[in-house]
Amino acid sequence: MGYFCKKIYCGKGMNMSDLTVMKAIYERRSVRQFQDAPVSRDCVLDALRAASWAPSGLNNQPWRFAIIQDAPYKEALSALTRYSTTIKSAALLVVVFLDREASYDRTKDCQAIGACVQNLLLSLHSMDLGAVWIGEILKNSGRVVETLKLPERLELMAVVAVGHPAHRNQKSHRRPIEELIVLEK
Numbered sequence: 663m664g665y666f667c668k669k670i671y672c673g674k675g676m677n678m679s680d681l682t683v684m685k686a687i688y689e690r691r692s693v694r695q696f697q698d699a700p701v702s703r704d705c706v707l708d709a710l711r712a713a714s715w716a717p718s719g720l721n722n723q724p725w726r727f728a729i730i731q732d733a734p735y736k737e738a739l740s741a742l743t744r745y746s747t748t749i750k751s752a753a754l755l756v757v758v759f760l761d762r763e764a765s766y767d768r769t770k771d772c773q774a775i776g777a778c779v780q781n782l783l784l785s786l787h788s789m790d791l792g793a794v795w796i797g798e799i800l801k802n803s804g805r806v807v808e809t810l811k812l813p814e815r816l817e818l819m820a821v822v823a824v825g826h827p828a829h830r831n832q833k834s835h836r837r838p839i840e841e842l843i844v845l846e847k
């Protein structure tokens with residue numbers, strides 16, 4: 663852990679209490695293949711509660727969640743995305759919506775929901791669960807809402823497929839930070 667921290671985080675300004683969140687940020691990977699094993703409802707509720715502690719403009723908390731475990735619903739949603747295998751193999755799906763009636767500024771509300779989904783992913787990772795943010799299904803947003811028989815005021819923002827990872831070989835990369843800083847004065 664000490665070596666890992668020094669090597670990856672390069673955190674001259676960090677103390678030990680920073681490390682849990684940094685470890686989760688760097689270790690989390692998108693998981694697209696899952697074991698055939700259930701996820702406890704308590705874990706899901708804990709992760710959703712942590713997701714709901716994301717910041718939002720005016721603290722309007724515009725996110726809403728559907729928890730989908732039933733096979734017929736998963737099957738129906740899987741037909742609306744090319745990530746059907748991931749959706750079908752997930753123990754459950756968290757479908758994340760923007761509640762238009764709670765919205766005050768669409769851009770800021772979408773940003774808040776992005777923060778909320780990231781909290782969700784990090785929380786699930788911290789519980790040893792795997793997850794992937796599926797945005798590709800947004801091309802069929804209306805049909806997702808219809809399939810779930812939810813009111814039109816809910817606008818689809820993301821589907822998060824959740825389960826116990828089938829393996830932990832996922833690799834990812836990021837551009838060096840020097841390429842991303844556009845101004846330093």
Ligand SMILES: Cc1cc2nc3c(=O)[nH]c(=O)nc-3n(C[C@H](O)[C@H](O)[C@H](O)COP(=O)(O)O)c2cc1C
Pocket residue numbers: 690691692693694745794795796797798799832833834835
């Ligand atoms: C807005 C958004 C939409 C995404 N949509 C998909 C998707 O439809 N299917 C998928 O497999 N991964 C999707 N991802 C996951 C990204 O592919 C993944 O985060 C990226 O490749 C970096 O990999 P990592 O999460 O393992 O670090 C999405 C991520 C975001 C933030």
